[in-house]
Amino acid sequence: MGRSPCCEKAHTNKGAWTKEEDHRLIAYIRAHGEGCWRSLPKAAGLLRCGKSCRLRWINYLRPDLKRGNFTEDEDELIIKLHSLLGNKWSLIAGRLPGRTDNEIKNYWNTHIRRKLLNWGIDPATHRPVNDGQTNNHHPTTTTTTNINNRSSSLDVTTTTISFANTSPNQFVKEEMEDEKLNSDRNIKTLLPEIQERCPDLNLDLRISPPHYQNIQNNSSSSSSSSSSSSYIQPQVQHVQYNHYHHQYEHQHHQALKTGGSFAGGNSTNICFSCSLGITNSKECSCTTSLNGTTSNNNTGYDFLGLNSGVLDYRSIEIMK
DNA sequence: AAGGGACTCAACCGCCTGGCC
DNA sequence: AGGCCAGGCGGTTGAGTCCCT
Numbered sequence: 470m471g472r473s474p475c476c477e478k479a480h481t482n483k484g485a486w487t488k489e490e491d492h493r494l495i496a497y498i499r500a501h502g503e504g505c506w507r508s509l510p511k512a513a514g515l516l517r518c519g520k521s522c523r524l525r526w527i528n529y530l531r532p533d534l535k536r537g538n539f540t541e542d543e544d545e546l547i548i549k550l551h552s553l554l555g556n557k558w559s560l561i562a563g564r565l566p567g568r569t570d571n572e573i574k575n576y577w578n579t580h581i582r583r584k585l586l587n588w589g590i591d592p593a594t595h596r597p598v599n600d601g602q603t604n605n606h607h608p609t610t611t612t613t614t615n616i617n618n619r620s621s622s623l624d625v626t627t628t629t630i631s632f633a634n635t636s637p638n639q640f641v642k643e644e645m646e647d648e649k650l651n652s653d654r655n656i657k658t659l660l661p662e663i664q665e666r667c668p669d670l671n672l673d674l675r676i677s678p679p680h681y682q683n684i685q686n687n688s689s690s691s692s693s694s695s696s697s698s699s700y701i702q703p704q705v706q707h708v709q710y711n712h713y714h715h716q717y718e719h720q721h722h723q724a725l726k727t728g729g730s731f732a733g734g735n736s737t738n739i740c741f742s743c744s745l746g747i748t749n750s751k752e753c754s755c756t757t758s759l760n761g762t763t764s765n766n767n768t769g770y771d772f773l774g775l776n777s778g779v780l781d782y783r784s785i786e787i788m789k
Numbered sequence: 790a791a792g793g794g795a796c797t798c799a800a801c802c803g804c805c806t807g808g809c810c
Numbered sequence: 811a812g813g814c815c816a817g818g819c820g821g822t823t824g825a826g827t828c829c830c831t
Binding site: 483484485486518520521524525528529571572575576578579580 | 796797798799800801802
Binding site for chain 1: 817
């Protein structure tokens with residue numbers, strides 16, 4: 470026995486929404502709020518499937534939607550979130566206020582995928598295309614050059630992934646260069662160039678213990694060039710989102726000042742939302758105020774932020 | 790100007806999940 | 811425990827638009 474249809478398809482409109490339908494839907498939701506999508510079309514006088522109404526509202530009519538092109542910062546954030554979360558568009562959208570999962574999914578498939586491919590990076594794995602070795606479960610010794618390593622007042626070693634230096638014009642130029650180069654050379658010869666172009670782009674992922682442990686070990690992870698790495702003795706590099714750099718450092722500084730740890734430590738937690746600058750969001754599950762007081766007595770490591778309900782990118786580290 | 794291929798993105802489809810009975 | 815249902819999600823489609831020849 471098949472599933473019952475969500476609506477009577479014979480009596481519903483399909484395809485593009487008309488302005489009148491939009492107005493009806495908006496008026497109804499303003500008056501009655503969201504929810505009960507199945508009964509909404511009838512109540513609102515719409516010949517639409519409830520799902521269709523929900524989608525139209527969420528993806529297009531919602532007043533808090535941010536219209537217009539994605540910014541470089543948003544690009545950057547989407548790439549990083551995708552490297553952490555995969556095709557979990559709704560989760561990614563949750564970190565980008567005003568953007569919908571559908572919008573991000575489309576943008577990924579039409580723009581970012583191609584951009585990464587032009588860089589020689591597999592958008593699915595965030596690894597260099599043709600890099601068979603890195604698919605190995607046992608990472609080999611590699612050399613890393615940490616050019617964009619920003620020193621902070623905290624003397625905490627971090628590696629900043631930055632696309633910010635690349636202006637739109639540069640992108641166009643680089644894409645043209647890429648096409649030429651791809652036709653001229655074997656892709657293998659390109660890999661060093663890709664790394665040179667994005668010297669701080671290291672998209673190999675691993676899950677590590679809380680960040681505070683790495684603070685203690687930071688002296689061993691700040692070298693600007695080679696060292697061997699393995700899962701046993703990792704060379705730790707932290708992902709850090711440039712545009713939230715300042716806020717993060719502030720929070721981190723406060724946490725250290727008060728003797729606590731930051732985001733992933735076992736005494737205080739700054740939630741993922743806040744670490745991304747999405748303060749006061751419904752996702753916020755901070756257990757610590759910035760003055761260092763703790764409002765929750767969770768103990769142990771919250772893998773993937775499951776206890777706090779959100780991912781904590783600070784504890785998801787990138788290594789080579 | 791016209792044809793056609795490439796691209797974009799709103800919308801649809803089908804599956805999954807969780808709540809309720 | 812199992813069925814039903816609503817909501818949500820990710821993958822896919824296709825109409826409209828853009829761009830190149």
